[in-house]
Amino acid sequence: MTKNLKSFSLLFFFIILMSAPLLAQETAPNDSWRLFFKFSIIVGGAIITIATAVGAFCQAKAISSACESISRNPGGAPTIRFIVIFGLVLIETLVIYALLITFIVFMVKWRGSI
Secondary structure, eight states, X not given: XXXXXXXHHHHHHHHHHHHHHHHHOOOOTTOXXXXXXXXXXXXXXXXXXXXXXXXXXXXXXXXXXXXXXXXXXXXXXXHHHHHHHHHHHHHHHHHHXXXXXXXXXXXXXXXXXX
């Protein structure tokens, strides 16, 4: 197994493990809105998990490429450093947007006007 496949399978296992109590609860016939609430919690958790994992991978790749570029061309270090910091800011902004979407998904009133 490759390293990425192992980490993704471990991530998938923990997502299933954490969502098991939500899926084990029974719903009353007139409370079908709770099913949507359970799925919104699972989707919100999946959104933030995937966004964080992909953001961390992209940041690590950017930093390692920048270090390699600076070691090959020390004269261009200020320019490379500026571009890397700007790229890291954009990557982190995407993760923060995913966090906001997760909060929105968590805060939806599924029952209606109550």
